[in-house]
Amino acid sequence: MIAPARTDSFRVTIIHPCVGRRAGMKRYIRTWQMEPIPAAMVAALVPDDVEKRFYDDRLEPIPYDEPTDLVAISVETYTARRAYQIASEYRRRGVPVVMGGFHATLCPEEVSRYCESLVTGEAEQTLPEVIDDYRHGRPKKTYCAGDRPALICTPDRSIFRGKRYLGIRLVEFARGCRFKCDFCAITSFFNATQTHRPIDRVLEELQRVRRRHQMVFFIDDNIVSDLQAAKELMRALIPLKLRWVSQASINVAYDEEALELMRRSGCQGVLVGFESLNSESLAAMNKGFNLMGGGPANALANFRRFGIRIYGTFIFGYDADTSETINTTVRFAQDEGLFIAAFNHITPFPGTPLEKRLRAQGRLRFDAWWLDDEYRYNMVPFHPAKMSPQALEDHCVKARRQFYAWRSIISRGGHRVNRNTAFMLFNFLAINAMHQWDIEGRNGLPLGDESFRGHLLEAG
Ligand code: SF4
Numbered sequence: 001m002i003a004p005a006r007t008d009s010f011r012v013t014i015i016h017p018c019v020g021r022r023a024g025m026k027r028y029i030r031t032w033q034m035e036p037i038p039a040a041m042v043a044a045l046v047p048d049d050v051e052k053r054f055y056d057d058r059l060e061p062i063p064y065d066e067p068t069d070l071v072a073i074s075v076e077t078y079t080a081r082r083a084y085q086i087a088s089e090y091r092r093r094g095v096p097v098v099m100g101g102f103h104a105t106l107c108p109e110e111v112s113r114y115c116e117s118l119v120t121g122e123a124e125q126t127l128p129e130v131i132d133d134y135r136h137g138r139p140k141k142t143y144c145a146g147d148r149p150a151l152i153c154t155p156d157r158s159i160f161r162g163k164r165y166l167g168i169r170l171v172e173f174a175r176g177c178r179f180k181c182d183f184c185a186i187t188s189f190f191n192a193t194q195t196h197r198p199i200d201r202v203l204e205e206l207q208r209v210r211r212r213h214q215m216v217f218f219i220d221d222n223i224v225s226d227l228q229a230a231k232e233l234m235r236a237l238i239p240l241k242l243r244w245v246s247q248a249s250i251n252v253a254y255d256e257e258a259l260e261l262m263r264r265s266g267c268q269g270v271l272v273g274f275e276s277l278n279s280e281s282l283a284a285m286n287k288g289f290n291l292m293g294g295g296p297a298n299a300l301a302n303f304r305r306f307g308i309r310i311y312g313t314f315i316f317g318y319d320a321d322t323s324e325t326i327n328t329t330v331r332f333a334q335d336e337g338l339f340i341a342a343f344n345h346i347t348p349f350p351g352t353p354l355e356k357r358l359r360a361q362g363r364l365r366f367d368a369w370w371l372d373d374e375y376r377y378n379m380v381p382f383h384p385a386k387m388s389p390q391a392l393e394d395h396c397v398k399a400r401r402q403f404y405a406w407r408s409i410i411s412r413g414g415h416r417v418n419r420n421t422a423f424m425l426f427n428f429l430a431i432n433a434m435h436q437w438d439i440e441g442r443n444g445l446p447l448g449d450e451s452f453r454g455h456l457l458e459a460g
Contacts, residue, residue: 009051010049010050010051010069010070010131010134010135011050011051011052011053011067011068011069011070012046012050012051012052012053012068012069012070012071012072012131013052013053013054013055013066013068013070013071013072013095014039014042014043014046014052014053014054014055014071014072014073014159015039015054015055015056015057015062015071015072015073015083015086016036016038016039016054016055016056016057016058016073016074017057017073017075017079017082017083017086018032018057018058018079018082018449019032019078019079019082019377019445019447020081020082020377020445020446020447020448020449020450021082021445021446021448021449021450021451022445022446022450023450023451024451027441028058028059029438029441029442029445030166030434030437030438031166031434031435031438032058032438033058033059033164033165033166034165034166034168034170034217035157035160035165035166035169035170036056037155037170037172037219038074038101039054039056039074039159040155040156040157040159040160041123041124041153041155041156042072042074042123042127043155043156043158043159044153044154044155044156045123045124045127045128045131045153046127046131046156047128047131047132050131050135052159053066053068053159054159054160056163057082057086059163059164059165060163062086062089064089064090064093065093068090068095069095069096069134069135070095070096070097070098070131070134071086071087071090071095071096071097071098072097072098072099072100072127073086073087073097073098073099073100073101073115074099074100074101074123075099075100075101075102075103075104075111076101076102076103077102077103077106077107077185077349077350077370078370078377078447079103080103080107080110080111080370080371080447081370081371081447081448082447082448082449083099083114084114084371084448084456085448085449085452085456087099087114087115087457088114088454088455088456088457091116091457092454092457096115096116096117096134096139097114097115097116097117098115098116098117098118098119098130098134099111099112099114099115099117099118099119100118100119100120100123100126100127102185102186102189103350103370104118104119104120105120105121105189105351106185106188106189106349106350106351107350107351108120108142110368110371112141112142112459113458113459114456114457114458114459115459116139116141116459117130117134117139117140117141117142117143118141118142118143119143119144119145120142120143120144120145121144121145121146122145122148122149122175123145124145124149124150124151124153125145125146125149126143126144126145129143130143148176148190148193148195149195150195151172151175151195151196151197151198152197152198152201154201154204154205155172155205157209167214167215168214168215168216168217169209169210169211169214169215169216169217170216170217170219171202171205171206171209171216171217171218171219172197172202172218172219172220173196173197173199173202173218173220173223173233174194174195174196174197174220174221174222174223174225174226174229174230175190175194175195175196175220175221176189176190176192176193176194176195176221176225177190177192177194177221177222177225177249178192178193178194178222178225178226179192179222179225179249179286179287179289180192180286181273181275181285181286181287182284182285182286182352182353182354182357183285183315183346183347183348183349183352183353183354184349184352185349185350185351185352186221187221188349188351188352188353189351190221194221194222194225194226196226196229199232199233199236202233202236203236203237203240206237206240206242207240210240210242213243213423214243215243215244215245215268215427216242216243216244216245217244217245217246218244218245218246218247219246219247220246220247221247222247222248222249223246223247223248223270224248224249224251224252224258225249227251227252227255227258230252230258231257231258231261234258234261234262234264234265234267235261235265237265237266238261238264238265238266240265240266241266242265242266243266243268243423244265244266244267244268245267245268245269245270245271245311246267246270246271247270247271247272247273248270248271248272249272249273249289250272250273250274250289250290250292250293250296250299251289251292252270253272253293253298253299253300253302253303254292254293254299254302259302259303259305259306259308260306262306262308263306263307263308267308268308268309268424269308269309269310269311269339270303270308270310270311271310271311271312271313272299272303272310272311272312272313273287273290273313274290274296274312274313274314275287275290275313275314275315276290276314276315276316276318276321276325276329277295277296277325277328277329277332278318278320278321278325279291280318280319280320281318281319281320281321281325284318284319284320285315285318285346285354286353296332296336297332297336300336303417304416304417307417307420308417309339309417309418309424309428310336310338310339311338311339311340311341311342312333312336312338312340312341312342313341313342313344314329314333314341314342314343314344314399315344315345315346316329316343316344316345316346316392316395316396317345317346317380317382317384317392318346319384319385319386320385320386321384321385321386322386322387323387323391323395326343326395326396326399329343329399330343330399330402330403333403334402334403334408334411334412337411337412337414337415337417337418338412339412339417339418339428339431340431340432340435341403342400343396343399343400343403344396345378345380345384345392345393345396346382347381348364348369348381348382350368358382363382363383364381364382365380365381365382365383365389366381369381370447371447375447376444376445376446376447377442377443377444377445377446377447378393378396378397378442378443378444378445379393379444380392380393397439397443400435400439401439404432404435404436404439405436406436409429409432409433409436412428412432413425413428413429413432
């Protein structure tokens, strides 16, 4: 039974779920402990006369018995199972739960089974209405955002006080991406569009929240999806003398003006989704543009000329991929001196063309891998064409171990771009050591909390 509505001092509890936890696990994956900006955006949308609390499931226990009138959880595919466990705890106590986020939009029927209200699309448009409806006892089952909202909301970071996050400041400029990579849940969610926050708001926020020498991470899905908008931001950043990092598509490597602006505005490095060195795989993922300008080696040389370090991400499991594809890629990442790199199997996120194709071909090993009792983090949830799921999983783990072995770290640290300032050399060593440490911790991590008892409570 759900508690009756109250309009006096209404209380909202915001929860950021973890991916999963082994029974008795003492230390959560450290590289995954960044400030959860979506939770701070939700907090900013809570009206001033509503009491708000925030618990980060990665860092602290959730006090389920603390009185509250509504629980808000943003759900991603990897955190869905844990989100449903948390929701079940609250709903058993009669507290209504509202869920939103990527997974809620891409899998609305599933998510709506585990909450009282579902929010699809971007929360800016709907969350104030949800809270108002709950306060006045007239909640609806579904709230759908229509067009993309103007990004005028600034995250409420007061909810992070006293929590031990990684020492990097997260700020948003742009949301979404114009490209249509077939595995990408982001572009499916935003329908290949991008919106931007007004630059003066970004500057105001930066000046207020940055600390001396602190790195700023623009969490944009692709900061250069709209190159003109990105250049405008970078020009405005120059006087701030920031050090920043972000995520960028490879096309920026061939725009000298953009590279110069990146350097002058304090860009220290970007994550680039190289994905594959194999042209057939790139074509299959609709990312043939990664071969523009002669290919990734040329792009990397251009980035290096401007002192920009690279976090390269690679994915494997497209039909053309073999074990040799993976070995060649690791050698490339090492030889090119990438600052850090990720080697992952492709993941069929719901709602993406990749997932639809594998499902139509009967190649998915689980109906919904993110909910399956047997599924563990890093397990390959589909049948690759040229190797077994286990072989692909093993190759990915081996690739990470090779890339983060001390021999490789020292060799990559010798590349001028990674050691040209004491600050970045220190960061290089610290970040690589942290990634090395986390390889085994992530491997085989259950989705959801292993010590959760009972069953997931579904809406009646
Ligand atoms: S470039 Fe990156 S963010 Fe954009 S669609 Fe491709 S994978 Fe997604």
